[in-house]
Amino acid sequence: MVILLKKGNKFGTHRVIEPKGSMPQAAQKISNDVEIYNNEILIDVEALNIDSASFTQLKGEAHGDPEKIKAKIMKIVEERGKMQNPVTGSGGMLMGKVVQIGDAIKGKINLKEGDRIATLVSLSLTPLKIEEIKEVKLGIDKVIVKAQAILFESGIYAKLPEDMPDSVALAALDIAGAPAQTKKLVKSGDSVLILGATGKSGVMCSYEAKKQAGSEGNIIGLARNEKRAEYLRELGFCDSVIVADARNPIDVYEETLKANGGSEVDISINCVNISDTEMSSILPVKDEGIVYFFSMATSFTKAALGAEGVGKDVQMIIGNGYTKNHAEITLEELRENSKLMNLFEEKYV
Numbered sequence: 001m002v003i004l005l006k007k008g009n010k011f012g013t014h015r016v017i018e019p020k021g022s023m024p025q026a027a028q029k030i031s032n033d034v035e036i037y038n039n040e041i042l043i044d045v046e047a048l049n050i051d052s053a054s055f056t057q058l059k060g061e062a063h064g065d066p067e068k069i070k071a072k073i074m075k076i077v078e079e080r081g082k083m084q085n086p087v088t089g090s091g092g093m094l095m096g097k098v099v100q101i102g103d104a105i106k107g108k109i110n111l112k113e114g115d116r117i118a119t120l121v122s123l124s125l126t127p128l129k130i131e132e133i134k135e136v137k138l139g140i141d142k143v144i145v146k147a148q149a150i151l152f153e154s155g156i157y158a159k160l161p162e163d164m165p166d167s168v169a170l171a172a173l174d175i176a177g178a179p180a181q182t183k184k185l186v187k188s189g190d191s192v193l194i195l196g197a198t199g200k201s202g203v204m205c206s207y208e209a210k211k212q213a214g215s216e217g218n219i220i221g222l223a224r225n226e227k228r229a230e231y232l233r234e235l236g237f238c239d240s241v242i243v244a245d246a247r248n249p250i251d252v253y254e255e256t257l258k259a260n261g262g263s264e265v266d267i268s269i270n271c272v273n274i275s276d277t278e279m280s281s282i283l284p285v286k287d288e289g290i291v292y293f294f295s296m297a298t299s300f301t302k303a304a305l306g307a308e309g310v311g312k313d314v315q316m317i318i319g320n321g322y323t324k325n326h327a328e329i330t331l332e333e334l335r336e337n338s339k340l341m342n343l344f345e346e347k348y349v
Helices: 052-061 066-080 166-174 177-185 200-213 226-235 249-259 278-282 300-309 326-336 338-348
Strands: 016-018 041-050 092-101 116-119 128-137 142-151 157-159 191-195 218-223 240-243 265-270 285-293 315-318
Touching: 041 052, 041 166, 052 066, 066 128, 092 142, 092 166, 116 166, 142 166, 166 200, 166 326, 166 338, 177 200, 177 265, 177 285, 177 326, 191 200, 191 249, 191 278, 200 218, 200 226, 200 265, 200 326, 200 338, 218 226, 218 249, 226 240, 240 249, 249 278, 265 278, 278 285, 278 300, 285 300, 300 315, 326 338
Parallel strands: 191 218, 191 265, 218 240, 265 285, 285 315
Antiparallel strands: 041 092, 041 142, 092 116, 116 157, 128 142
């Protein structure tokens, strides 16, 4: 006897429990029942890469205690049916093996059962059921789990590449939207300020910004202390490195002007994982320049009203984690630059 799977909505709204009518990301609770609908993909999950802003918040709340972090993650998933930090609203991404593909999409997608993938949609909308958290890797925002998850028909993913370790690919794909958007935004000769330049998204953005701006451009990396500044100088992706507190907009503004010949920059890219850095991203940018907020710790109310308050006519871009071909662009960066690959292998393998 053939058992027909239930028909699901393309965007996953059939999983929403409350409030009814909302999308899965905005919902307070979704169903994490692992019996799939006809247009869903069931994944055996091996690891979660928690969003940096979310993991920083969880780690702070737990005072760095892995067991308390485990308990908090389990509680969030039990209550919400997904890993969505109630403080930051953000999630992360996952890595695992495809177990089952709904009959409505089987054969229509470039995926088969047994393939190992990284999802490129947020955990904040992904139905997730965790059986066990095996390990919390404090230094790299990673959680090793025994779990299952659901990918909706509209969900995007990347097959894990065979030419690099899974952990390296997962770490890079976690922030793939940032360097790919940087490639689109930065033009030859641009001056670019990167806040959070020492983190993995900041490093990747610095590298891509330098590629696009070329020898006439000026890539300025912001570090929180001299030790981190020296790390940036050794990498060599930034033309200038400044040391300032990203929560102090006047300091950031003054140091940026010093590093850019007294002029405001064309673009700023915010990759920090802490709050209250909106004005440090806006203030150093010239009128009609671009401010790209990749950070999920951003308050867009503070950004909009703050720009208005200082009379800044800038284009502000929300850090959409997806842009066309972002997975391919980001993995290719690792392949083409040995410094980047070595950095990711040292930290994430």
